[in-house]
Amino acid sequence: MQKSTLRPRLEPGLQLRIHELMVKTRCLEERMIKMNRDGEGYFWIGAPGEEAFGIPLGLQVKKGQGPDFDYLHLHYRSSPLIMAMGGTMLDSIRQMGMRATDRYSAGRNFTNHYAIPEWNVVPMAPTIETQYLIAPGTAWVQKRHGGDGITIVNGGDAGSAEGDFASCLIWSTRPGKELPVLIIVVNNKFGISTPYDTQHGERNIADRGIAHGMPTKVINGNDVFESWAAIEEAMRYVRTERRPFLLEAHVSRLNGHSSSSGANRIDEPDCIATFEKQLVDEGICSPGEIRVTWERFRDEANACVKQQRTEPFPQASDIWNNAFHNDSDNAIAKAGGD
Ligand SMILES: Cc1ncc(C[n+]2csc(CCOP(=O)(O)OP(=O)(O)O)c2C)c(N)n1
Numbered sequence: 001m002q003k004s005t006l007r008p009r010l011e012p013g014l015q016l017r018i019h020e021l022m023v024k025t026r027c028l029e030e031r032m033i034k035m036n037r038d039g040e041g042y043f044w045i046g047a048p049g050e051e052a053f054g055i056p057l058g059l060q061v062k063k064g065q066g067p068d069f070d071y072l073h074l075h076y077r078s079s080p081l082i083m084a085m086g087g088t089m090l091d092s093i094r095q096m097g098m099r100a101t102d103r104y105s106a107g108r109n110f111t112n113h114y115a116i117p118e119w120n121v122v123p124m125a126p127t128i129e130t131q132y133l134i135a136p137g138t139a140w141v142q143k144r145h146g147g148d149g150i151t152i153v154n155g156g157d158a159g160s161a162e163g164d165f166a167s168c169l170i171w172s173t174r175p176g177k178e179l180p181v182l183i184i185v186v187n188n189k190f191g192i193s194t195p196y197d198t199q200h201g202e203r204n205i206a207d208r209g210i211a212h213g214m215p216t217k218v219i220n221g222n223d224v225f226e227s228w229a230a231i232e233e234a235m236r237y238v239r240t241e242r243r244p245f246l247l248e249a250h251v252s253r254l255n256g257h258s259s260s261s262g263a264n265r266i267d268e269p270d271c272i273a274t275f276e277k278q279l280v281d282e283g284i285c286s287p288g289e290i291r292v293t294w295e296r297f298r299d300e301a302n303a304c305v306k307q308q309r310t311e312p313f314p315q316a317s318d319i320w321n322n323a324f325h326n327d328s329d330n331a332i333a334k335a336g337g338d
């Protein structure tokens with residue numbers, strides 16, 4: 001196996017923490033796929049295969065509320081990032097099960113669609129790429145506010161064909177008004193069933209940032225060490241220079257697009273298997289310890305599924321809760337929400 005020259009930079013304790021979070025996220029996603037198959041959730045979409053990139057990203061976020069902290073404008077493959085920030089399995093499983101106890105959407109949004117005000121995780125929409133157009137808004141607030149908080153936006157390769165992505169590049173680089181935004185494209189070489197190679201004339205998606213005068217980088221997002229180092233470098237630049245950086249991470253898509261395409265396991269490189277081999281080769285942990293970690297998180301996921309089964313679904317009468325609407329003008333709301 002080719003060894004990363006950047007590996008010595010990560011302490012063994014940190015490597016073990018990263019591994020634990022990677023396994024935790026994978027167990028969560030695999031259990032949610034099973035929930036869908038069991039009829040316990042209508043739709044699954046998520047991030048198996050993105051852990052080596054998403055966990056190092058989540059661990060390096062400046063977490064908190066308000067412009068002094070990082071804002072996150074995410075897409076539906078961000079479970080590793082959220083788990084690394086401290087998200088719980090139960091919260092994701094409640095959303096997958098469409099329970100009223102779901103803290104992200106009270107059981108009314110797709111799974112892996114977060115909204116966490118206290119961590120600046122901006123409410124997510126299932127429309128792809130709209131997050132790229134919204135991100136310059138919080139970055140503009142941060143530019144005016146000062147401090148070292150940055151805005152982070154991620155999305156897929158296919159979506160970068162949409163106008164919102166181009167708008168993000170333009171609004172982030174107006175002369176004299178450059179914005180502190182880390183623009184990430186997670187390239188899994190597919191948009192649902194459309195292969196990347198049939199759609200992109202540019203050599204790298206990241207190259208589009210060069211035309212806007214921003215630094216760019218393309219990395220192997222299946223490699224923990226390369227991911228950590230690139231994210232660290234990009235974040236340092238955006239935090240200190242208050243200018244944008246475009247980072248493209250190549251990753252696997254291990255269970256296809258979503259439950260709509262079957263969510264079956266696909267033969268692409270598995271970043272967890274690669275990382276585990278490195279951990280064992282380096283003597284950082286043993287195969288037995290790795291097995292125990294998997295068992296622990298599979299048990300936790302099963303317990304969360306059982307727990308959410310005991311919890312209520314949303315009611316028709318609470319459809320207007322947390323929605324922005326005008327009571328006095330709304331005949332449906334007046335009639336009781338049915
Ligand atoms: C505005 C909009 N257009 C189309 C869709 C349907 N759609 C959902 S996911 C997807 C493909 C996205 O591919 P990519 O951006 O590469 O992200 P990936 O799913 O591969 O992570 C499409 C076209 C959508 N959700 N929103």
Ligand SMILES: [Mg+2]
Nearest residue numbers: 156157188190
């Ligand atoms: Mg894609």
